[in-house]
Amino acid sequence: MINIDDYVSRVEGTCGKEKDIIVLFKYEKRDETVKKILGKARMEKSISGIIFELSFRNVSIRLYGSGKAIFRNLKDRNELNSILSELLS
Amino acid sequence: MFDPNKIREDFPILSRKVNNHPLIYFDNAATSQKPKQVINAVKEFYEKHNANVHRAVHTLSQEASQLYEDAHAEVAKFIGAENVEEVVFVRGTTEAINLVAYSWGLRNLKKDDEVLISLMEHHSNIVPWEILSTINKFKINYVSVDHDARLSRESLEQQLSKKTKLVCLSHASNVTGAINDIAEVAKLAHEHGALVMVDGAQSVPHMPVNVKALDSDFFAFSGHKMLAPMGVGVLHGKREILEEMEPFHGGGEMIREVSFSPKSRHCSIVWNVLPWKFEAGTPDVGGGVGLMEATRYLTRLGMGNVRAHEVMLTEYALRRVRESCKKVKLYGPIEPTAKCGIIPFNVAGSNSHDVALFLDNYGIMVRSGFHCAQPLHEALELNSTVRASFYIYNVQEEIDRLIQVLQEIERF
Numbered sequence: 001m002i003n004i005d006d007y008v009s010r011v012e013g014t015c016g017k018e019k020d021i022i023v024l025f026k027y028e029k030r031d032e033t034v035k036k037i038l039g040k041a042r043m044e045k046s047i048s049g050i051i052f053e054l055s056f057r058n059v060s061i062r063l064y065g066s067g068k069a070i071f072r073n074l075k076d077r078n079e080l081n082s083i084l085s086e087l088l089s
Numbered sequence: 090m091f092d093p094n095k096i097r098e099d100f101p102i103l104s105r106k107v108n109n110h111p112l113i114y115f116d117n118a119a120t121s122q123k124p125k126q127v128i129n130a131v132k133e134f135y136e137k138h139n140a141n142v143h144r145a146v147h148t149l150s151q152e153a154s155q156l157y158e159d160a161h162a163e164v165a166k167f168i169g170a171e172n173v174e175e176v177v178f179v180r181g182t183t184e185a186i187n188l189v190a191y192s193w194g195l196r197n198l199k200k201d202d203e204v205l206i207s208l209m210e211h212h213s214n215i216v217p218w219e220i221l222s223t224i225n226k227f228k229i230n231y232v233s234v235d236h237d238a239r240l241s242r243e244s245l246e247q248q249l250s251k252k253t254k255l256v257c258l259s260h261a262s263n264v265t266g267a268i269n270d271i272a273e274v275a276k277l278a279h280e281h282g283a284l285v286m287v288d289g290a291q292s293v294p295h296m297p298v299n300v301k302a303l304d305s306d307f308f309a310f311s312g313h314k315m316l317a318p319m320g321v322g323v324l325h326g327k328r329e330i331l332e333e334m335e336p337f338h339g340g341g342e343m344i345r346e347v348s349f350s351p352k353s354r355h356c357s358i359v360w361n362v363l364p365w366k367f368e369a370g371t372p373d374v375g376g377g378v379g380l381m382e383a384t385r386y387l388t389r390l391g392m393g394n395v396r397a398h399e400v401m402l403t404e405y406a407l408r409r410v411r412e413s414c415k416k417v418k419l420y421g422p423i424e425p426t427a428k429c430g431i432i433p434f435n436v437a438g439s440n441s442h443d444v445a446l447f448l449d450n451y452g453i454m455v456r457s458g459f460h461c462a463q464p465l466h467e468a469l470e471l472n473s474t475v476r477a478s479f480y481i482y483n484v485q486e487e488i489d490r491l492i493q494v495l496q497e498i499e500r501f
Contacts, residue, residue, distance in 0.1 A: 014442045014457070014458060014473075015457075015458030015459050015460075015473065016440070016441060016442070016457070016458040016459055016466075016472055016473025017466075017472035017473060018440045018441075018442065018472055018473060020440070020442055022442060022446070045501070047497065047500075047501050050450060051447060051450060051501070053501075062443055062446070064446055064447075064449075064450045065108075065450065066108040066449065066450045068446055068449070068450075070442055070443060070446055
């Protein structure tokens, strides 16, 4: 069982009408995290190999090589945790 | 001579990289970076003069007290205050406005009174009044903004009446940078017998400000947006109004005498003189010293030069965006002289947080969201915006880089 706290540094709800969630991954684990997510999610688009538009379980994700990701239109934090558990396992 | 490249050498943080790119800091409306002169002044205070202020006879306390009082005097001079007693140090703009709400508003705003608040206000100039109105039952009326997010003079004039006791207005919007004519609003408000509470958080760091010329009754701003440390800010109030007000916080420093009467079993209290009456407890002396150094730094540059530099950057950025970014929509006034160096925008097809994260990936720091001004976004029917905001150390080359990355976002 994966412990997502091993990978996630901070989770921020966005300020604005869009109810997205931004996940900041731990700096020292960012390469491993990005690799794991890219291995599981479906690639929709990528730019210069550092910014990726992905989809996973009908959730749209934009992942940045800097170790940050924005998860769009999630129901709640539980859904985020469930998705992260799958992506990072 | 105002040379931003020379100024940049004073800011250690500007030499760092973020995500392997040179840092470009365009989040100055949230907080400014700090020059080594300010950092060193705070360091020197803690290394050589640290002690609690006032009412001690030892050398260190005398030095700390003198520095803290000098800081008040320096700030008074910087904003053109009539005298130093009118300058109260607080934690920041938010605390300054809360001070006015609870010290003045609680005792002076009654049922049937009205407070006018502009829709362009930061939440810090809305929420304290909304909270207080639930206690004192006065009415709040909101002054609308026009299509380019400027204060509607018509709406203001329509709503001002003899019932109006206070007008709350920002000097410059933290979302669009739109500058309000405070002197004109103060004249109108005073004709109706109302006082004016000005949020100067986005003006004092960026342009010459003279509170006497503006004729504001209360004027609040934060040190951290003008090169000083976080945790220190200023409330300027007209002396005669501050004299009449009761304190906000009670404790040490703000009293002259607390005498226990065995007969009444109570303490009788005599307030300290201004501005100490409003500075309860041990103050942030180090922050005050940093603020003093920050005002000296800005004074050496010349606030007129600071303003001219930001107008130049704003004009350049607006022109470059219009020429080169077809999917970028700009908001707020289009004349660079009508605003301070803040540019709110969105990129068609991307939400503001996507854009901010994309820019961050290239070392460019901007803010996204409501910027603590949700009512303004609602009035403009915007879900959120990206905000790039400039300061003394920003240069045209950084704007060129911003444009380049925005073009990448447009292609994505």
